[in-house]
Amino acid sequence: MRAMARILITSAIPYINGIKHLGNLVGSQLPADLYARFMRARNHEVLFLCATDEHGTPAELAAAKAGKPVAEYCAEMWQVQKDLSDGFRLSFDKFGRSSSPQNHALTQHFAGRLADNGLIEEVTEKQVYSNTDGRFLPDRYIEGTCPNCGYERARGDQCENCTKQLDPTDLIEPRSAISGSTDLEVRETKHLYLKQRSLRQDLSDWIDTKTDWPILTTSIAKKWLNDGDGLQDRGITRDLDWGVPVKRGDEPWPGMEGKVFYVWFDAPIEYIACAKEWTDDAGRPDADWERWWRTDKGADDVRYVQFMGKDNVPFHTLSFPATIIGSGEPWKLVDYIKSFNYLNYDGGQFSTSQGRGVFMDQALSILPADYWRWWLLSHAPENSDSEFTWENFQSSVNKDLADVLGNFVSRVTKFARSKFGETVPQAGEFGPDETALIETLTTRIHAYEAHMEAMEIRKAAGELRAIWVAGNEYLQSTAPWTAFKTDPDRAAAIIRLSLNLIRLYSVLSAPFIPDAAARMLSAMNTLDTRWPDDVPAALTALPPGHEFSVPDVMFQKITDEQREDWQARFAGIRD
RNA sequence: GGGCCUGUAGCUCAAUUGGUUAGAGCAGAGCGCUCAUAACGCUUUGGUUGGGGGUUCGAGUCCCUCCGGGCCUACCA
Numbered sequence: 003m004r005a006m007a008r009i010l011i012t013s014a015i016p017y018i019n020g021i022k023h024l025g026n027l028v029g030s031q032l033p034a035d036l037y038a039r040f041m042r043a044r045n046h047e048v049l050f051l052c053a054t055d056e057h058g059t060p061a062e063l064a065a066a067k068a069g070k071p072v073a074e075y076c077a078e079m080w081q082v083q084k085d086l087s088d089g090f091r092l093s094f095d096k097f098g099r100s101s102s103p104q105n106h107a108l109t110q111h112f113a114g115r116l117a118d119n120g121l122i123e124e125v126t127e128k129q130v131y132s133n134t135d136g137r138f139l140p141d142r143y144i145e146g147t148c149p150n151c152g153y154e155r156a157r158g159d160q161c162e163n164c165t166k167q168l169d170p171t172d173l174i175e176p177r178s179a180i181s182g183s184t185d186l187e188v189r190e191t192k193h194l195y196l197k198q199r200s201l202r203q204d205l206s207d208w209i210d211t212k213t214d215w216p217i218l219t220t221s222i223a224k225k226w227l228n229d230g231d232g233l234q235d236r237g238i239t240r241d242l243d244w245g246v247p248v249k250r251g252d253e254p255w256p257g258m259e260g261k262v263f264y265v266w267f268d269a270p271i272e273y274i275a276c277a278k279e280w281t282d283d284a285g286r287p288d289a290d291w292e293r294w295w296r297t298d299k300g301a302d303d304v305r306y307v308q309f310m311g312k313d314n315v316p317f318h319t320l321s322f323p324a325t326i327i328g329s330g331e332p333w334k335l336v337d338y339i340k341s342f343n344y345l346n347y348d349g350g351q352f353s354t355s356q357g358r359g360v361f362m363d364q365a366l367s368i369l370p371a372d373y374w375r376w377w378l379l380s381h382a383p384e385n386s387d388s389e390f391t392w393e394n395f396q397s398s399v400n401k402d403l404a405d406v407l408g409n410f411v412s413r414v415t416k417f418a419r420s421k422f423g424e425t426v427p428q429a430g431e432f433g434p435d436e437t438a439l440i441e442t443l444t445t446r447i448h449a450y451e452a453h454m455e456a457m458e459i460r461k462a463a464g465e466l467r468a469i470w471v472a473g474n475e476y477l478q479s480t481a482p483w484t485a486f487k488t489d490p491d492r493a494a495a496i497i498r499l500s501l502n503l504i505r506l507y508s509v510l511s512a513p514f515i516p517d518a519a520a521r522m523l524s525a526m527n528t529l530d531t532r533w534p535d536d537v538p539a540a541l542t543a544l545p546p547g548h549e550f551s552v553p554d555v556m557f558q559k560i561t562d563e564q565r566e567d568w569q570a571r572f573a574g575i576r577d
Numbered sequence: 578g579g580g581c582c583u584g585u586a587g588c589u590c591a592a593u594u595g596g597u598u599a600g601a602g603c604a605g606a607g608c609g610c611u612c613a614u615a616a617c618g619c620u621u622u623g624g625u626u627g628g629g630g631g632u633u634c635g636a637g638u639c640c641c642u643c644c645g646g647g648c649c650u651a652c653c654a
Binding site: 017019055057058059060061129138139140141142143158159160167170221222224225226229230233234236237240264265266269312313314315316317320321343344346351380381385386387388389391393394397398400401402404405406408409410411412413414415416417418420421460461464467468471474475477478479481482483484486555556557558559 | 578579580581582583584588589590591601602603604609610611612613614616617618619646647648649650651652653654
C-alpha cells in the first residue's frame with residue numbers, strides 16, 4: 003500500500019445567478035467530484051471545496067429583477083445550487099459562499115498585503131455612469147449603434163455583428179442595457195489596480211515549470227503573458243454595492259469608500275476562505291484548514307488540483323497566482339490545472355441566456371443522477387468541444403448501464419437465488435477460468451487507476467466499462483446454467499465469484515455512479531468498500547454463507563418515446 | 578485583425594508524441610447462448626484520416642496553403 007497523500011481539490015465556483023446547465027456541470031464540478039471520490043477510495047486524505055461566486059453586476063440585476071435584496075436573493079440561490087449539487091451527489095467537503103465573512107476578511111487581507119508590497123496602484127479613470135440606473139455601467143452593459151457597421155445593438159466592449167472591438171464612448175446613441183436610458187454621463191472614478199506587470203517574470207517562470215499541464219491551460223496563460231505588451235495591470239475594484247468592501251486589511255482605504263473588490267479578485271480567494279468556512283462550521287481551529295493552504299503550516303506536502311472550463315483559465319493561471327505570489331506569504335499554489343472544453347447541445351451551444359439545453363434541475367427531474375454522471379463523464383470534453391445528443395445519450399446509457407452493468411447484476415443475483423438461495427454458495431473450487439479472469443481484471447484495474455490518477459476521464463470510463471464487460475464474458479465462457487446440470491459445485495464456485503464481482507464493481511464504479519454503487523453494495527449486504535489492490539483477495543471478500551438480496555432493476559432503460567418527448571421539451575426556450 | 582484549439586468509420590471517440598496492415602464502443606450483418614432488463618458472448622461489414630501540395634526510408638502525427646467548426650482577446654463572470 004502506498005503512503006497516503008493529501009490532495010486539495012477545487013472546482014471552479016459557479017456564478018450565483020441562475021441554475022447551471024449540464025455543460026457547466028461537466029466542465030468543472032463533476033470531474034472534480036469524480037477525482038475526489040476516487041482519491042478518497044484510494045485512502046488518500048482529500049479536501050474537496052466548491053462555493054458560489056456571488057458578487058458582481060449580474061447578481062445585483064438578477065436580484066432587482068426578482069424584486070429582492072441582493073443578499074436575500076443570493077442566499078436563496080445558494081440553497082438552490084446546494085440542493086442541486088447534492089442531487090448530483092457532488093461530494094464537496096464544503097460548499098461555501100464567496101460572500102462569506104471569511105472571504106471578506108481574507109480578500110481584504112490579500113489586498114492589504116499586496117498594497118504593503120507596492121503592488122497596488124490607484125488609478126483615476128473615466129467610466130460611463132447611468133443616472134437613471136444609479137450605477138456605473140460595465141462596458142457590455144452599454145448598448146448603442148456600432149460606428150463601424152451600423153448595428154444598433156452593439157455593446158460597449160464589442161460589436162456582435164461585425165466583431166469590432168469598441169470603447170463605450172465609440173457608440174452612437176449609447177444607452178443603458180439595463181434600463182434603456184440614454185441619460186448617461188462619463189464620470190471620473192478611482193480604482194485600485196494590481197500591478198501584474200511587476201509579477202510577470204515570476205508568473206512566467208512558474209508557468210514554465212508546469213510542463214505536464216494540458217496545452218489548453220498553458221497556451222492560454224502564455225498568450226496573456228507574452229502577447230502584445232505582455233501581462234497587463236488589472237483593475238481589482240468596482241463601483242458597486244454588493245461585494246467585499248475595499249479595505250486595506252482591517253483598515254479603511256482612504257478614497258475607496260463605497261467601493262467593492264472586483265468579483266474576479268475575491269472569487270478565487272474563496273477557495274481558501276471556503277476551507278476556513280469548513281472548519282469554522284465545525285468549531286475547529288484555524289490550524290485545521292491552514293494545514294491545507296499554508297506551506298509554513300503543513301501544506302507543503304499537499305497536491306493541489308483545480309478543475310475548470312477553459313474560459314476560467316486566465317484567472318487561475320495568472321490573476322489568482324499573482325495575488326498569492328504578490329502577497330509574499332506562504333500560500334499554497336496550484337499544482338495541476340485540469341481544464342475542459344465546452345459541451346455542445348444537439349448541434350448548437352448550451353445557452354443560459356436563451357434557456358437552450360438541459361439544466362441541472364431539469365436533468366434530475368427526468369432521470370437519476372447516475373445516468374447523467376455516467377454519460378457526461380464518459381463523454382467529457384477533454385480534448386475538444388464535445389456534443390450532447392439525445393440519441394447518443396439514450397444508446398450510451400441503455401447499453402453501458404442497463405445492458406452491460408445492470409443486467410450483469412440481475413443475471414447473477416437471480417440465477418444465484420434460484421439455484422442456491424440468497425446466500426453465497428460455498429461448494430466448488432476456483433480453476434483456470436478464474437485465474438484468467440483475475441489476470442484480466444488485475445491488468446484492467448491498474449489501467450483504470452492510472453487513467454484516474456492522470457485525470458484521463460474518458461479513458462477511465464472506457465476501462466471501467468471493459469471491466470464490466472469482463473464479467474459478462476466470464477459468465478458466457480463458464481456458463482454456470484449449463485454446469486449446474488452436471489456439476490452443481492462448479493456452478494456454485496462461479497456464482498460465488500460472480501457475487502463477489504458485484505461488490506468489486508460497486509467499489510470501482512462508485513466514483514462515476516455513486517448511487518448505483520451503493521445499491522449494489524446494499525444488495526450484497528456489506529459495508530466493505532476496500533479497494534481491490536489484491537484482486538484474488540477482493541473476490542473472496544464475501545465468504546460462503548454470506549447473505550445477499552436481489553436488487554430491483556438497476557437502470558431502467560430510456561425508451562424511444564421518452565427520448566422523443568425530452569428532445570422536444572428541451573429544444574427551445576426554458577420557461 | 579491577432580493568438581490558440583480542432584476536423585479520423587453512419588454516430589461518439591482512440592492511435593504509446595514520426596514507426597508494421599489507423600483502433601474501440603454504438604449502430605448494421607451473421608452465428609452462438611438461454612442465467613438475465615429481447616439482455617449476454619463470438620465473428621464480421623465499414624475509413625483516399627476535410628481538400629491540395631511539401632519534408633522524410635516512413636506522415637493521422639511535422640511544414641505550407643485552402644475549406645469547415647470552436648475558444649480567447651483582459652470592464653460579463
